[in-house]
Amino acid sequence: CIAAAAGLPAWVHAAPGKPPPEGTLAIAAPWAAGAVLLAVLQAAIIAYLLMRSRRARKAEEELRRAEGEVHRFFSLGLNLLAVASMDGRFLRLNAAWENTLGYTLSDLEGVRYLDLVHPDDREATSRVAGGLRDGTPVNGFVNRYRGKAGAYRRIEWATVPHDGKVYVMARDVTESSRALELRRESEERFRPLLDTVETVSVQGYSPEGVVSYWNAASETVYGYSREEALGKNLVDLIIPGPMREEVRAAIRNMAETGRPLPAGELVLVRKDGTPATVFSSHAVVNTAGGETILFCMDVDISGLKKAQDALRESEERLRMLVESAGDALYLTDLTGRFVDVNPEAERMTGFTRQELLRMGVTDLDINQTPDSMAAFARVISSQKRVAFETFHKTKAGGIVPVELKVACLESAGRPLLMGIARDITARKRAEEVLTEANRVLTAVLDSVPAEVSAVDVETHEILFMNTAMKQTFRRDCTGETCYRAFRELEEPCENCGIPALF
Numbered sequence: 001c002i003a004a005a006a007g008l009p010a011w012v013h014a015a016p017g018k019p020p021p022e023g024t025l026a027i028a029a030p031w032a033a034g035a036v037l038l039a040v041l042q043a044a045i046i047a048y049l050l051m052r053s054r055r056a057r058k059a060e061e062e063l064r065r066a067e068g069e070v071h072r073f074f075s076l077g078l079n080l081l082a083v084a085s086m087d088g089r090f091l092r093l094n095a096a097w098e099n100t101l102g103y104t105l106s107d108l109e110g111v112r113y114l115d116l117v118h119p120d121d122r123e124a125t126s127r128v129a130g131g132l133r134d135g136t137p138v139n140g141f142v143n144r145y146r147g148k149a150g151a152y153r154r155i156e157w158a159t160v161p162h163d164g165k166v167y168v169m170a171r172d173v174t175e176s177s178r179a180l181e182l183r184r185e186s187e188e189r190f191r192p193l194l195d196t197v198e199t200v201s202v203q204g205y206s207p208e209g210v211v212s213y214w215n216a217a218s219e220t221v222y223g224y225s226r227e228e229a230l231g232k233n234l235v236d237l238i239i240p241g242p243m244r245e246e247v248r249a250a251i252r253n254m255a256e257t258g259r260p261l262p263a264g265e266l267v268l269v270r271k272d273g274t275p276a277t278v279f280s281s282h283a284v285v286n287t288a289g290g291e292t293i294l295f296c297m298d299v300d301i302s303g304l305k306k307a308q309d310a311l312r313e314s315e316e317r318l319r320m321l322v323e324s325a326g327d328a329l330y331l332t333d334l335t336g337r338f339v340d341v342n343p344e345a346e347r348m349t350g351f352t353r354q355e356l357l358r359m360g361v362t363d364l365d366i367n368q369t370p371d372s373m374a375a376f377a378r379v380i381s382s383q384k385r386v387a388f389e390t391f392h393k394t395k396a397g398g399i400v401p402v403e404l405k406v407a408c409l410e411s412a413g414r415p416l417l418m419g420i421a422r423d424i425t426a427r428k429r430a431e432e433v434l435t436e437a438n439r440v441l442t443a444v445l446d447s448v449p450a451e452v453s454a455v456d457v458e459t460h461e462i463l464f465m466n467t468a469m470k471q472t473f474r475r476d477c478t479g480e481t482c483y484r485a486f487r488e489l490e491e492p493c494e495n496c497g498i499p500a501l502f
Helices: 002-006 030-076 096-101 119-133 174-196 216-222 234-238 241-257 302-324 343-349 353-357 370-383 425-447 467-473 482-487
Strands: 080-085 090-093 138-146 152-162 165-172 200-205 211-214 264-269 275-286 292-300 328-332 338-341 385-393 399-411 414-423 453-455 462-465
Touching (some): 080 096, 096 152, 119 138, 119 152, 152 174, 200 216, 211 292, 216 275, 216 292, 234 241, 241 275, 275 302, 343 353, 343 385, 343 399, 370 414, 399 425, 462 467
Antiparallel strands (some): 080 165, 152 165, 200 292, 264 275, 275 292, 328 338, 328 414, 399 414, 453 462
16 A cells, blocks of 8 residues: 555565466565665655655744734834833833833834833832732733933833743823823812811712712701711611602612712702702713712702791781781882782772773873873882872772772882872761761850860860851960960960869
8 A cells, every 4th residue: 555655566476386466566576675665754744744844834824924913013113012022121012002101112122221211110110010920910000201302201001921021012101190180280270279168068979879978068058067967878867768669760860871960959968858959950070080079069058948838828827817818918110000909909990800900090090191100100209108099980880989009119129119099088078977976066056155175185276266256356366385376375274174174
């Protein structure tokens, strides 16, 4: 078989006395058989070497291709890539180093990287390098490297030691570090501000609700000291039981989406169990350290709510008073248009409230015209309140005499006039009756031949003199004191009998 594979003629030992088969070579001598075997071995070795050579060429091509890929990755990488020796010297670097530090690659190759490190960072860098020699990889270490222009750049490292070398992947974090520093400085500036704000309670907490910040105002509003609140769950501290699951879900949603809850009014609970009514705003903040903190800013409006409730009760009492008042109340603007009226105004005039609100003072008061109303508005604006008598029309066509008191007031920055109209029909009738009675009495007394006078008991003022008495004194002494008019004295008589009459 080997001979056939080598291209040699087959051979056999012919049996004695018989010729060899056709196509075969008869070998009789032992040395001839050895020569054939050697030829076969030579052919096999040549075939094996040829096969191995082909495999070696293929492996070499694959190695060159892999080296090319590594070279392209190394050269084109945006990150800083390098290979360093265990004693801290750069052996190979990619072009990103030139863009970051300004040195050429030839400037950096063979240089001890510790010589470029900021003096304040060398001790920490040396400790990390010692760990690399012990086989400990490094990830996230940051130090400062001096650029060619003299400025330092912050470099974050990820390094792996292998086979006596250190393989490096790094990135320039100068700008992001500066942004973090500015953010941290901002947090440090605003934290004391939040601590000293007395009217706004601020709580900071994690997405799980664990409290990490609790200002002085929170102590005042909710009753928990800072020490009591920190580390506790905000939901368990100040959220009423029925709301807790809903609030926990809302906190998780804020943390996941970054969208705060809309501001609004909430009724929370204090340490002593009493309700705390607050106007609550929320914020989601990513800190300089990369963590998410949620903030809740609450303004305690419990006092305001009490004041609002008291105002509402007062307004309700006032409304009931106005609606049950026996006088008609009118609210108008400065042009005299009715803004509001009470039920008594409806009863007195016969117009409904809706009808009156479509009317004005000039439609109701028979003495007012548009011109006089404008003049009246100017007067009342300066005098603030006036009182007078006038007449109001009724829906049935009648006239009602009223005593009207008007005051100028302001509502929501808008000047208004409030009029209180009292129906004086009965009083006017009584005055007429009294006037007629006085007329009759005067006529009777004037017809009496005796002298008759009426004097005020307390002031001694002469209120009335009949005709006979006027004739006796030859004048009307009404309005004078009796002791001066009748006795020409400066003070009441010692034995004045007027008090004795009563």
